[in-house]
Amino acid sequence: QMQLVESGGGLVQPGGSLRLSCAASGSIFSANYMGWYRQAPGKQREMVARLFLGGSTDYADSAKGRFTISRDNAKNTHYLQMNNLKPEDTAVYYCNIVSRGLASWGQGTQVTVSS
Numbered sequence: 001q002m003q004l005v006e007s008g009g010g011l012v013q014p015g016g017s018l019r020l021s022c023a024a025s026g027s028i029f030s031a032n033y034m035g036w037y038r039q040a041p042g043k044q045r046e047m048v049a050r051l052f053l054g055g056s057t058d059y060a061d062s063a064k065g066r067f068t069i070s071r072d073n074a075k076n077t078h079y080l081q082m083n084n085l086k087p088e089d090t091a092v093y094y095c096n097i098v099s100r101g102l103a104s105w106g107q108g109t110q111v112t113v114s115s
Contacts, residue, residue, distance in 0.1 A: 002026045002104040006095050009109030012085055016113070020080040022095030022106055029073045031099040036069060036080045038091035038111075045094070049080060062088070085113045 003025035012018055020036065028034065035050035049069040050058045057069055066085075071078040078095065092108040 001102050002028075002097060002099065004095050004097060004104050004106035006093065006106040006109040009093060009111045011112045011114065013115050014086055014113055016085050017081070017083045018085065018111060020082070020093055020095070020109060020111075022078050022080075022097075024076045024078075024097060024104070026076065026099075027073075028071065028076050028078065028097060028099070031097050033096075033098040034069075034071060034078045035096045036067075036093060037096060038089075038093045039108075040088075040091040043091075048093070051078065082111075085111075087113045089113050 005023045008018055008020040032053050036048045037045050038048050039045040048060050048063050049067055051069045066083050068081040090113050092110050094108045095106040097104050
């Protein structure tokens with residue numbers, strides 16, 4: 001398993017943007033899958049975006065057109081660019097990597113969208 005460290009969360013006004021980063025302790029070059037999930041108070045954790053080894057992506061309906069997942073193999077980091085944020089995007093965001101059959105999770109970063 002790898003250690004994952006998220007950063008980039010914070011307080012932003014509606015319509016604003018944030019970029020979340022997930023730095024891995026090992027190489028992500030051959031990771032099968034990397035993703036971002038979120039959990040709002042009183043709700044189950046849900047998938048927000050995911051990126052597969054071949055380059056294909058998948059987004060939750062609520063994220064389509066506003067969020068973009070990407071990776072930088074040289075930095076062993078993957079990102080979630082979030083634009084046009086809405087109050088309903090408020091949650092703790094977790095990153096996830098599956099590599100060599102093992103799943104790793106970050107500790108979570110809080111995103112709050114409020115005026």
